[in-house]
Amino acid sequence: MEMIFFDYIIFPGILFTLAAAMAVSWIDRKVTALLQWRVGPPVLQPFYDFWKLFKKETVIPKGGSVMVFLLSPAVSFSALILVSVILLKTTLTSMAYIGDIFVVIYLLLIPSIAVIMSGAASSNPLASLGASREMKMVLSYELPFILAVCVVLIKTGGITDLAGIVAYQNVHGAFIGSLSGFLAFAVTVVCFQSKMAQVPFDIPEAEQEIMGGAMIEYSGPPLALFVAARWILMALLPLLITMLYLGGIHSALGILKYVGVVVLVILIKNTNPRLRINQTLRFFWGIVTGVAAVSIILAFLGL
């Protein structure tokens, strides 16, 4: 029992995950700065932002649902902490922890649902626009993402727990080495880019257009939790990609692979303009789902 509390609150849980997520967020901002030929923020900048938001006043909008408004950031944050505990515990102990890949897929949906909830509870037209766009985004990227995960399941022959997937790759070679695995990797990177709401697909937030979407009414500690949830997502999804297609992060090479995926995400973010929501839907249901289907057929053929 104490062990579980330790897991959730200190080591792979809240404290460690927050620290790691802040580090990844700093890498994001620093690489972006370097790409634009400037210096960029200091190492502790994400911590300063987080701590400052925690010390600020909370403004509750008139006409909104106070309960849902205040709870949804916490829901988003705690779901991501659970994912983090599952992924990191699996990596550290090399054994199946509480959940398998299906639990992770379901838990990764909760932050999107929290965004929809908060947008609906804010009583703000831009926030509800953000919420409706988030719904469309979930509809567009979930299908190709699950198809891409199916490729992994076909290749492992039905092993669903993450430790088993990583162990299988350590014996038989990483899935990215095969053609179907590479296609599934590419599909997952694109889907996760939109799950993280990073730039080609930051339609639900769209700072320049709808001022942060569902986050527009948030201030103080709830905003801090939302921002932290974004950072954690940015740290966890590359980790999940590394575990699914690149053979986990057990060694120094594995950590390099992880950082490589993070930098890939940042490069995609910095070199692409934002799409409109209809373009995104067409892109995901057209070419991305097509590529995912082709990779499933290739996986069945054993390629």
Place this chain on the structure above:
Amino acid sequence: MSKVFAKSIWVYHFAASPCNNCDIEILDTLTPKFDAERFGVKLVGSIRHADCMLITGALNSKVLPRLKRILKQAPEPFFVIAIGTCALDLGVFRGSYNVVGPVDKHIKVDVYVPGCPPKPEAMLAGVVKLKEKVLAGEKKKGVKKL
């Protein structure tokens, strides 16, 4: 006052009927050349996320109620920087039939940045002034219900 407020200043840009020169210079300040992110300065689109409001232009009777309404929604601690000659003392618009006076006649201003328009370097100097002020001063916090 906690030191973190000086290290992470998210700014909100309020254009109170300016001629747009100051606004263009504010955007210049935020471009990679001047790299305001070094100081933790970030432009945000919503007043709820902001720590600091940049006001440009000569306040007129149409804008003043909006300015007060937006400021009422700002989460404390909150700071105001008046940018440009018009915001400081109305500049060439002094005596116009619709202007209602300089910004600090109506709301509390923490830092003044003069110039028509001020250079980006002057605005960064203003941000540094605000940091010093934050480290010295005291403001309240809590929960505000609208």
